[in-house]
Amino acid sequence: MTMDAKALQQRLRDLPSLAGPLPPFDPATAPGDPDTLFAEWLDAAIAAGVLEPHAMTLSTVDPIGRPSARVLILKNLRAGVWQFASGSGSRKGKELAGTPRAALTFHWPVLGRQVRVRGAVTTAAAQDSAADYLGRSPGARAAALLGLQSEVLVDDAERAAAVLEAVERVTRDPALVAPEWTLFGVEADEVEFWQGDEARQHVRLRYTRRDDTWSRDRL
Template sequence: MSQNLRDLLRSLPSFPDELPTLSVESAPEDPTDLFIDWLAAAVDAAVLAPHAMTLSTSEPNGKVTARTLVLKDIDEHGWVFASRDDGAKARDLGANPFAALTFFWPQLGRQVRVTGAVRKRSRADSEADFLGRPAASRASALVGHQSEPLESLDAYRDAYADAAARVSENPSLVARTWSTWSIAPDEVEFWQASRDRGHVRLRYRQHARKWEHGLLWP
């Protein structure tokens, strides 16, 4: 690594001067309530794509991969995401149905980490999610071949134009490969940065269907 790169990396700012706080005394029983409060604060702070999260999965041989997805919903089955079910993440989840989500909102100095078991949702749920997406996103999901090697951008453009025409002819067309999954959290951790370095970490863990929470050393 060059000295210049090291100097640049050391000089980069992480957080603004003013940061919110995390009050452990008033933390709710259920981590979902705190997450929704924090998401609303991220929306108010104009964080771009505040619903974007890193989904980490692992292959059967232990190799870990991660990518960005958007959170679609939270309901009684868990935190919902959507994707193709013929790609790498779906293969990972088929072999090892456990995953982690990570949210990072730099403007607020906040991170949320979630781990838990993942289950595929119903066909009806997946179809409703697909039909709720903009036409361009539906067309891109219909193209297929996600994560396979692509010989040229023109090949993709042609396939996309074909898919977009199919969507426009038939707006209720659904990609059979589109699926939704829920991650049912067993652990959720909230991390709040502080300018004085007294960062606060609050971890929720589920025991016998009840949530318990406590502080962690930062």
């Protein structure tokens, strides 16, 4: 049976969006820097029961400007730097090596909120990447040790054997660090806080950084 595109279109149309009730957001009371507001909004998302509120979409581009995006976990936000960790040999790792710029997008549906971040990408010192790696579960360390995150999977049995061997290695040597594992940081030069409104009077506040000073604009 082929998919009925018309029925699908109707199903999509029938799904509610920004149905609310949604919280208010008064940009006049917003703090002077986006890190503080993000921490406040994250707390609100946690309190509202948003699942995985630290999950965000990371967008990168390849050498000819083709974008790609995937979901990652935010590891930390410190002094305007939004950290995430991944393998340097993955698609995102290669794309970031070629074009060290990225966008991050958080979406918290229950609150009708999104946060959008743009900036240059840097890599952390080796010891910080290692500390992030060692803080992961043995299974996650084993998977990263294989370093095959974005490679084509040819043989399930071969992969299962390789994972088993990697698990044994990280168990045997708890200080072992995957050389590819990298802690990246987006040095934000733009952060937008977007509060949806049931009546579509959405409230948008954009922080823009020049040197070390943030300015704010309503959009």
